[in-house]
Amino acid sequence: MSLDATYTRELPLVENNATLKDLDNIIALPTETKPTKGWWIAISISSTALLIGAISLFYTIYYGIGMWGNNQPVGWAFGIINFVFWIGIGHAGTLISAILFLFRQKWRTGIARFAEAMTIFAVMTAGIFPIIHTGRPWLGGYLLPLPNQNGVWVNFMSPLLWDVFAVSTYFTISFLFWGIGLIPDLAILRDKTTSKIKKNIYKVLSLGWTNSNRNWSNYERAYLILAGISTPLVLSVHTIVSFDFAVSVIPGWHTTIFPPYFVAGAIFSGFGMVSTVLIIVRKVFNMEHIITIGHLEKMNKILLATGTMVGFAYSMEFFVAWYSGNTFESFTFVNRAFGPYAWAYWIMFSCNVFFPQLFWFRKIRRSIPITFILVILVNVGMWFERFVIIVTSLHRDFLPSSWAMFTPTLTDMGLLLGSFGFFFTLLFLFLKTLPLVSISEVKAVVEGAQPTVHPHPHTNGKAIQEGGDGH
Amino acid sequence: MIKKLIDKLNEINKFDRNADNGERSKKLFGLAALYETPNEIIEAAAVVAGKGYEKFDVYTPYPLHGMDDAMGMDKPKVGYVSFIFGLTGMCLALLMIGWMSGIDYPNIIGGKPFFSLPPSIPITFEGTILLTGIATVLGMLVLFNKLPKIDSPLNDTDFMRNVSSDKYGIVIQTDDDLFTEQDVKNLYLSTGAYNVQEIFYRESNLTTKTPLFDKKFISAIIGTAVVTAVVTYFIVNFVLYSTVPFDWMWVQPRIDSQSPSTFFPNNSGMREPVNGTVARGFLPYEYKGLPDSSVKLLANPLAVSKEVLERGQDRFNIYCSPCHGYFGEGDGRLKGLFPKPPTLHSKKVKEWTDGNIYHVITNGQNVMPSYAEQVSRDDRWAIIHYIRALERSKDASEQDVELAK
Numbered sequence: 001m002s003l004d005a006t007y008t009r010e011l012p013l014v015e016n017n018a019t020l021k022d023l024d025n026i027i028a029l030p031t032e033t034k035p036t037k038g039w040w041i042a043i044s045i046s047s048t049a050l051l052i053g054a055i056s057l058f059y060t061i062y063y064g065i066g067m068w069g070n071n072q073p074v075g076w077a078f079g080i081i082n083f084v085f086w087i088g089i090g091h092a093g094t095l096i097s098a099i100l101f102l103f104r105q106k107w108r109t110g111i112a113r114f115a116e117a118m119t120i121f122a123v124m125t126a127g128i129f130p131i132i133h134t135g136r137p138w139l140g141g142y143l144l145p146l147p148n149q150n151g152v153w154v155n156f157m158s159p160l161l162w163d164v165f166a167v168s169t170y171f172t173i174s175f176l177f178w179g180i181g182l183i184p185d186l187a188i189l190r191d192k193t194t195s196k197i198k199k200n201i202y203k204v205l206s207l208g209w210t211n212s213n214r215n216w217s218n219y220e221r222a223y224l225i226l227a228g229i230s231t232p233l234v235l236s237v238h239t240i241v242s243f244d245f246a247v248s249v250i251p252g253w254h255t256t257i258f259p260p261y262f263v264a265g266a267i268f269s270g271f272g273m274v275s276t277v278l279i280i281v282r283k284v285f286n287m288e289h290i291i292t293i294g295h296l297e298k299m300n301k302i303l304l305a306t307g308t309m310v311g312f313a314y315s316m317e318f319f320v321a322w323y324s325g326n327t328f329e330s331f332t333f334v335n336r337a338f339g340p341y342a343w344a345y346w347i348m349f350s351c352n353v354f355f356p357q358l359f360w361f362r363k364i365r366r367s368i369p370i371t372f373i374l375v376i377l378v379n380v381g382m383w384f385e386r387f388v389i390i391v392t393s394l395h396r397d398f399l400p401s402s403w404a405m406f407t408p409t410l411t412d413m414g415l416l417l418g419s420f421g422f423f424f425t426l427l428f429l430f431l432k433t434l435p436l437v438s439i440s441e442v443k444a445v446v447e448g449a450q451p452t453v454h455p456h457p458h459t460n461g462k463a464i465q466e467g468g469d470g471h
Numbered sequence: 472m473i474k475k476l477i478d479k480l481n482e483i484n485k486f487d488r489n490a491d492n493g494e495r496s497k498k499l500f501g502l503a504a505l506y507e508t509p510n511e512i513i514e515a516a517a518v519v520a521g522k523g524y525e526k527f528d529v530y531t532p533y534p535l536h537g538m539d540d541a542m543g544m545d546k547p548k549v550g551y552v553s554f555i556f557g558l559t560g561m562c563l564a565l566l567m568i569g570w571m572s573g574i575d576y577p578n579i580i581g582g583k584p585f586f587s588l589p590p591s592i593p594i595t596f597e598g599t600i601l602l603t604g605i606a607t608v609l610g611m612l613v614l615f616n617k618l619p620k621i622d623s624p625l626n627d628t629d630f631m632r633n634v635s636s637d638k639y640g641i642v643i644q645t646d647d648d649l650f651t652e653q654d655v656k657n658l659y660l661s662t663g664a665y666n667v668q669e670i671f672y673r674e675s676n677l678t679t680k681t682p683l684f685d686k687k688f689i690s691a692i693i694g695t696a697v698v699t700a701v702v703t704y705f706i707v708n709f710v711l712y713s714t715v716p717f718d719w720m721w722v723q724p725r726i727d728s729q730s731p732s733t734f735f736p737n738n739s740g741m742r743e744p745v746n747g748t749v750a751r752g753f754l755p756y757e758y759k760g761l762p763d764s765s766v767k768l769l770a771n772p773l774a775v776s777k778e779v780l781e782r783g784q785d786r787f788n789i790y791c792s793p794c795h796g797y798f799g800e801g802d803g804r805l806k807g808l809f810p811k812p813p814t815l816h817s818k819k820v821k822e823w824t825d826g827n828i829y830h831v832i833t834n835g836q837n838v839m840p841s842y843a844e845q846v847s848r849d850d851r852w853a854i855i856h857y858i859r860a861l862e863r864s865k866d867a868s869e870q871d872v873e874l875a876k
Contacts, residue, residue: 020532020637062716138717145571153571157580162593169597173604180608184635188532191632207612207619208626211634213516213529213538215616220534221547222611226604229553233600240593443637444533451509451535457520457543 018289020443027435027442028189030285035432038284046424053418056411057132065135067411074394074406079133080244081386082419085269086126087167087241088262088382089423090174091234092270093119097177098230101223107298109441110291113185114281115274116178117436121426122273123171125419130163159243166240173233177226180219183209184440238266245389252332252393255320261313265385268306268352272378275299279372281431290437293366300365303378307356310385314349328398336392340405344384345392351381495671500624501527501644502655504664505633509535512639515662517541519641522658526647530625530634552610553603560602564595622675630668642670756833756843763836769826773852783857786850790842799861810838815858816865828855 018026035043059067070077093115100108131137143164145154154161187209190202209215242262245253275296282291321333336345355377358364365371396403430436443449506512509531516529520543529538539546572578573586583590612618625631625642634640641664643655659667682688711717726732732740749755758766773779794803799815814820820828832851835841846854863871 024636064716136716138711145567151576153576155578155580156568156572156594157583157587157590159593162597165594165597169601169604172601176604176608180611184533188635190626191635203621203626204619208621208623209618210623210625210631211530211532213531213535213542214544215618216531216534217539217544218547218549218611218615221549222607225550225553225607229557229600229603229607232596236593236596236600243593440533449509449533451513451537453510453513454537455514455517455541457517457541 018446020446020449023290023439023443023446024188024192026287026290027437027439028192030432031189031435032193036284039428039432043425043428046421046428049417049421050425051418051421052414053421056414056418057128059411060132060415061137065133067409069406069408069412071404071406073397073402073404074391076390076394077406078408078412078416079129081383081390082416083126083129083133084241084262084386084390085383086122086129086419086423088238088266088269088386089273090119090122090126090170090270091238091263091266092274093117093122094170094174094177094230094234095267095270096274097181098227098234101227102231105298106445107295109445110295110437111274111278111299112441113178113181113438114278114436115270116174116181117430117434118270118274118277118427119174120171120178121423121430122270123167123174124426125423127167127171128419128422129415130160159240159247162240163244166237170233170237173226173230177230180222180226181438181441182434183207184211184219185435185438187211188439189435235263238262245393250393250397251326251328252336252389255317257313257316257320261310261317264306264309264313265352265382268303268310269378269382271299271303271306272375272382275303275371275375276379277427279368279375281436285431285436287437290442293368296368296371297362297365300359300371300374303356303375304359307352307359307378311349311353314353332393332396335396336388339392339396341388341392341395345388348381348384348388351377352385355381494673494675496674496677498672498677499645499652500670500672500676501642501650502652502659503625503628503630503640503642503668503670504659504662505630505666505668506639506641506662506664509639511663512641513538513541515641515659515664518662519643519658522649524643524647524649526644526650528642530631530640530642532635532637532639535639547615549607549611549615552614553607556606556610557599557603561595561599563602564598565591567598568594622673624670624672624676628668628670630670752847754848758830759834761834763827763830763834766826766830769824769829771825771829771852771855773849773856775856779853779856780860782850783853783855783860786846787854787857790846791854794839798865799858812839816862820858821862825852825855825859828858 056067068078070079096108096115097112097119101112131140131143134140134143142148143154143161183206186202186206190199190206193199193202239259239262242258246255246258248254278291279296282288318333318337321329324330336342355374358370358374364374391406395406504515506515512529512531513535516538519527520541527542529535529542531538568591569586577585579585630640630642641659643650656667712719715722726734726740728741730740731738735742744750788797791799792803793805794801794809794812795815796802796804801812801814803812829851831839832846832854833841833843842851
């Protein structure tokens with residue numbers, strides 16, 4: 001992509017002096033070979049979880065929401081927690097593919113495709129929850145402003161409706177972004193494959209892409225525009241998700257800090273998930289030279305930054321609860337940290353704020369086992385953050401007579417497990433069917449890939465020597 | 472067994488790289504050259520553009536920085552499409568919200584105006600982004616890059632296999648005004664090409680027929696659409712209206728009236744009232760079946776008023792007039808079908824007490840059945856007032872005429 005800024009010399013993004021042909025072979029290998037034993041084990045675990053989720057989904061739809069642990073006053077629980085959790089996971093993909101692209105961070109090329117795929121699968125997983133939470137998901141069409149026999153339109157002042165628009169737009173744009181990124185790579189696979197069936201599939205999916213420069217020129221511009229619109233989009237999505245809470249009057253939800261706090265948390269949790277999976281994937285598919293320790297270290301830095309932002313938001317919430325002098329507000333926060341759900345609060349606080357501080361040390365940032373443990377803790381912590389925000393705010397609100405505790409049922413647990421199963425099954429299928437690193441983007445950033453001369457037609461072929469941006 | 476089958480299938484489908492030459496025509500599409508390094512190709516592109524060739528293109532595995540300048544290309548125009556559709560998306564979203572919540576379905580929500588800008592911003596923003604994104608991608612692919620074009624002459628060639636992997640290529644098309652085979656070959660070799668090859672059109676490129684308008688194709692599409700629509704209609708109707716849980720709450724755990732239930736000893740879902748229960752408005756008539764002489768003392772509880780008389784007229788016209796006639800003369804609309812009742816203007820009826828008439832309406836008399844089920848007690852008394860009015864109207868005195876004025 002047009003990465004033309006001149007940098008001080010960095011470590012190469014692709015190690016071991018891989019040639020362009022090597023890159024083709026390494027990255028396309030999983031799509032060309034039969035699945036390994038490891039892959040079969042992985043997908044059987046994930047599809048078992050998916051099956052458990054499917055059974056729980058059946059119970060939910062057949063018998064209704066009564067199968068969940070939701071009660072009065074905890075009307076929102078696992079369903080909404082999982083929704084917010086998975087939507088948040090998706091944000092890392094767009095951040096990597098769009099925001100880091102706009103900031104000319106070349107290292108993003110190694111992980112962008114994978115992270116974008118994660119975005120799409122995470123948004124699909126997230127989308128299930130609000131739909132089944134309606135109780136009769138087959139009537140989900142009424143969430144959209146479609147003409148109907150009742151002559152009724154949706155309520156445009158409701159944050160829940162904004163959510164419908166935000167999430168569906170987010171999915172569409174992420175899918176387009178991912179899809180156009182895949183076109184040149186599918187063309188590479190098309191020209192590489194030896195199977196006629198595969199060739200025909202790739203032929204159709206790559207739309208007859210010819211690698212022509214006149215096409216590349218428009219392609220790059222479209223990519224830039226998509227990155228430009230995805231950046232405000234990704235910020236808007238979790239902002240709007242936070243409005244679901246912030247626009248209500250429940251103490252603990254009704255705060256103006258929510259939008260930036262949610263966005264930082266989303267990026268934090270997304271990077272946690274990307275790291276978790278990448279650490280395994282780069283090992284299993286022998287891509288340690290393309291997805292290097294350097295990549296993981298940079299992601300750890302982002303985790304440190306966003307984790308600290310999230311920690312700041314936690315503290316600021318507490319401060320404002322005291323500073324506002326609002327009794328209900330201060331009670332909610334004291335109840336969060338020292339009430340019956342204090343365990344959840346401290347799991348959240350330690351996983352999201354304390355442990356990521358270890359990333360200040362370079363040795364820890366570059367140690368894969370420690371990184372792996374810490375990013376798993378980030379995933380746990382961010383799930384509990386949503387639990388804390390939703391359940392502890394609801395379970396003790398204004399009227400002490402209606403206070404209640406929330407206990408998840410087996411169906412709740414099954415759906416949570418199933419959401420992981422759904423996400424990982426899709427991810428494993430993706431890893432075996434499509435190139436998990438963008439081949440054309442990585443080729444563009446290997447050493448010597450870009451010309452060091454920049455001639456113009458009117459010079460009649462006489463090249464102008466320049467400093468050049470190739471390493 | 473299955474593994475063997477799959478292996479066999481793979482054997483058959485093993486792609487033969489030479490096979491695609493079969494469908495090529497004899498007509499030349501262009502001359503292609505391959506280069507080893509990015510610097511060579513960018514210089515070659517500048518030379519080709521500098522010589523004045525226009526119908527040429529450079530093919531690289533990834534975008535080369537500076538190639539647009541070297542080829543003398545204009546800036547890409549995708550941005551205009553994005554901008555126009557972005558604005559359209561914004562306007563459409565705002566108009567949609569304004570019309571739906573402000574005009575077509577105005578609802579008071581939180582005491583706010585039917586349409587107000589601040590809560591409309593999120594959806595307007597998403598609409599803008601959505602249309603921009605879709606238009607950018609479709610515009611880039613279809614409008615500017617003329618894709619999908621699966622049968623491009625360049626695809627399935629060795630040239631394409633090289634440029635999509637690690638080589639850099641250039642093609643000058645034969646329909647360029649300056650194209651001569653010898654010149655182009657010399658040009659390529661002088662710029663350091665390591666391989667020059669001819670690219671021929673496919674047979675399918677030369678026919679003017681568009682496969683999209685093929686009769687078989689169109690009828691297949693229409694057929695599929697119709698079959699899918701019909702099948703979907705029936706499946707959706709069956710699934711969404713008859714199976715649990717899609718029963719729209721018609722099926723509920725309750726006992727409907729007239730339906731059996733094994734819960735009660737008599738297997739009836741309905742319960743009978745306790746003996747002696749009297750439903751509201753259904754107080755039994757205490758003189759039922761007795762001769763009319765016993766009820767002469769019943770007095771009309773209603774005072775005469777305009778409303779009572781009008782109510783009486785209304786009920787009389789509905790329930791009594793079919794036999795007795797609108798004026799009580801016994802000439803009702805059913806004459807001939809039923810025995811004609813005697814006139815109500817007879818001396819006998821005039822001398823009856825109100826209680827006596829009430830007894831006849833309630834209990835029935837001769838062929839006249841009881842009207843207790845159809846006419847409520849108060850209405851019966853109102854009818855009696857009206858009958859009295861009718862009798863009086865039949866032989867009104869002059870004073871009555873004065874009163875009516």
